[in-house]
Amino acid sequence: MEETKTKAAQKSLLSRLSGDSYILRLLAITILIFIAFSIVLPGKFFTVRNLQSMAVQFPEFGILAFAIMITMITGGIDLSIVGAANLAAIAAALILTHLGGDGGMSLSLVIPLAMVAALIVGSIAGLINGFLVAKVGITPILATLGTWSLYTGLSYVITGGPAITTTQLAFIGNSSVVGLPIPVIVFALLAVAFSIMLNRTTFGFNVYMLGTNPTAARFSGINIDRVLIRTYWLSGLVASIAGIIFLSRANSAKPDYGASYVLLTVLIAILGGISYTGGVGKVSGLVLAVLSIQFLSTGLNMLMLQLSGSSKAIFFRQFAWGGLLLLVMVINYYSEKWKDKRASEAA
Amino acid sequence: MADEIIRLTGIHKSFAGVRALQDVDLTIERGKIHCLVGENGCGKSTLIKIIAGVYERDAGEMIINGTRYEKLTPIEAIREGIQVIYQDFSLFPNLTVAENIALNEELAEGRRFVNWRNVYRVAEDALAQIDVQLPLKARVEEMSVANKQLIAISKALRQNAQVIIMDEPTSALTEREVRALFSVIRKLEARGITFLFVSHKLNEVLEISEKIIVLRNGKNVSQGNRSEYDNRRLVREMTGHDITTKRYTYTPDKSSEPLLRVDGLSAKDLLYEISFDLYAGEIVGVTGLLGSGRTELALALFGTLSIDAGQISINGEPVKIKSIQDAIAHGIGYVPEDRLTEGLFLERSIGNNVVVRIIDRLRGTLGFTDPRRVNAQIDHWVNALSIKTSDPSLPAKTLSGGNQQRVVLAKWLASEPNLLIMNGPTIGVDIGSKDELHEMMKTLAGQGMGLLVISDDIPELLATCNRILLMRHGRIVEEIQPAQTNENELAAKLIEE
């Protein structure tokens, strides 16, 4: 009895490891990229200063990637995240500039108020998406395409176009706790929270089941409307957290900030092994994808600058991102093929 | 000497070391209806694909229309007049009926441009050949399964089919549609078309075929004329042992409140004045033709079909069931007819499938899911329902049909329903598994659960139910006592107008 139990445990560990071969490969790639740049760029890449500068950069899109992740696991997508993030940032900036200016309320009151306002705006944006997807039944890609335009549009209407400048949140973007910049801490907390939520809660379980087969989920008694609305609400909420980070780093809120992040976060999610057909995806994959993208961006930037000395380097990384995505997909293709071949040979 | 159109001798075929076919002989005679029977996994599909040229055999001889083929390509098979109609019909849901019928022909002729007038002419001709009228400009997705099948047959005929091979052609058809299909097949047979049916519905096999070929574990068991076979022999040869079906008798204690009371339930154009009681420990069958309302009744009880009038009571308490959540709250479970899309999460693990209903109860400290409790539940149910798997963390799609159905059953049993509605409980399940599932249903009823079984599988109804409700046009027209009827009588009642 005892023996069979250990066998079962071993088996599940083994199968769990082989099931995670994608994550292992991604880990290897991430480490490889890091080592390669450390060697090629001696004294530049692997330095405290560079690590710190990378650490304040990646949380901005890394946080947004969680929003994309959870919607993609349900088989949907949320294109409106950047729109929602900017709208939330604008709401916070408005409160900071109108209530917190000279002779206004005290900062200790205005700052929490601004943050809460941002979170509320993000929540509303997410709930609207959830309503459109779950209750109206619009395909998520189209519903959030529409709200992307809507939220961005509202930002333009509110600001009239230009940015709203405020430096009152700069302390979030600039200060650090025990050597870790606050944005990184926020990112790490979100990673832990998402990991627990996806693996150890009923909601997380239902998210995976819904993403695998919505019809079976419905017939199994999962309230799919509620799960979907909650998913998109969370997505909007996470977007508003990203919005606060935007504001704290850029010291301004504007309607068209971070437009390229939509593409980038989808790319990160796919690189992280989150299936766009739903039901598959892990926080570990997402975090590795965020890190590898950041290493690649910074490393390539430095490399191009060193080689050509021109500002074109920022364009090269765009090329590299796309190339990396295709490369990983092709490697996956061959590894699947190889696995199939080995399986049939073994049989 | 009969006119042989296909003759296979000593066919061997292995896949990656696993033997699928071993020394199989098969003779197809011109103008006759043949049935290839056997349980799932006996090698039927492999054999068909060898005849169609999709698979290459490892050894053996193949003679078609007198020509010996060393290697048969799909194109050559089609040229020899062999047409296979697979279970998915290979139709295009988004294209019109006419185009589906004519497309292959246009392609085969190597056309580059579409001549729409020709497409409609071809389609009209093809349907006229089997005396069927269908709207040519309607999309195929609007057609019923039966009509899709007729479209597939017309398509095959247009390609000069001599032999039409049909893979499980009746599995998604109701009794009446089966009749219609059989009459088309007989008509074509009279015109010299040869048929090879693959089936495991024994009644139908015995009804339609002239020649029967039985396979088991990739080997021939027997082949011969229909007259040599009966139900008992087929079961024995397919499974290797006799299966005796015991009927289920149970007389509920009617002094107690019924588990389920349905009173005057109506839904516009679908259900009229449905009333019946179901007591704990009963297995009540609901049968009827397509459109009789049998599935609608199940869906109304499960909260996915809204009702206009009537009252449902559970244990004497009047309840309102407006959603699946309501139904579940009142202890109702539903094993759907379409297991693959409505019942299972194919890519998720067997374990996940089992606990999906109860995950919320398996929480530990701080309200988080407790993996130990989850695994304990999974182990329990995999053992209790003898789900055959090496590892419950494998995806559900790795299981056979019978085991998949056990997973769906386990999912519901885990949440301890009082009433379990089973729609087509053994569709696509092989005979051995079917019998075990029937026994399981009886055990559950014995433990005090109420079962409502929706089915048009007559032997199944007779083997499992203590009462059968016959539906027609959205009404219950008769209550039948299985002990006082037989298969033929019930079959006749089923197709009566």
Place this chain on the structure above:
Amino acid sequence: MFRSLIKRNEFLVAVTIIALVLYIGFRNPVFYTYSNIFDLLRSGTVVGIFAMGVLVVIVSGGIDVSFTAIAVFALYSTVKFMVTYAPDAPIWMAFVMASLIGLGLGMINAFFISKFHLPTLIVTLGTLSMFHGFLLFAIGNQIIRNKLPPSLTAFARTALVSIQMDRGIANLHPAIFITIVVAIFTWLLLDYTMLGRGIYALGGAREAAERAGFNINHIQYFIYGFVGLLSGIAGMTFGALNRQANPQDIVGTELNVIAAVVLGGATLTGGRGTVIGTILGVTLVVIANNSLILIGIPPVWQRVVIGIIILIGTGLPAIQERRAGKAMVGLADM
């Protein structure tokens, strides 16, 4: 059932357009002037060409988001080449070169999609980033505006019809003919060639299409090559109409085009979509984009209105489908 639904969808879009046109025209008669109508046609020219390519991909069950990068890549490379090596080349050479570049880039998409069986969205997302990145760091990132080849400037100034208005002249640019020709070609392709039927077949049931004998690889090469080619033409047209080659133009508008095609009744799951529907979808998006200012909606509201139009345009059919779906419950055992 579905057929009539699709019809209703096209019908719905047409009704919306008519209502919008009547309302805007009622509020501001300027809408009906030649100069406004010519402006609308001009705006629809490029979107219309793109939309035909996107329609073909969506019908096949795929999606392409890289077409904007292909367009700007083809445009910028061609113009840069002409400026440097062949400033006197005729305009048709520019179009031929841009088309060929587009075709080539489209073939790269096709290669990844057919050789590795990768999902089309992911491949084109990757190539979108690659093509645009490559263009910016390897070919150029400065706007070319002042020393454009004379043939291009001349083409930009051509007018098919010139009508003297109270203020200035209303010109109809002949580039709209490119769109018309492309639309007719796409219609003939989809409805009257076996290749076109193969594209519908592929989008409807891939496996059945293979069994029927369609060569899926060839069809996919054609589809993505076709989109690439049209993108090259669209990019060149865009540059010619705007008299500049800006490597940051066009990219970012892909979802607008996809939205127009989907509004026109094409479904992202494949197998459905018509040229007529697509033209209606493009018309609606173009009117919404360009004419709101005529009824006093300030330009800052433009995105809000577009968003609402997308939501209504996709929401109404979704609600209809839900209703139809509810009524269909119970036919599950058909």
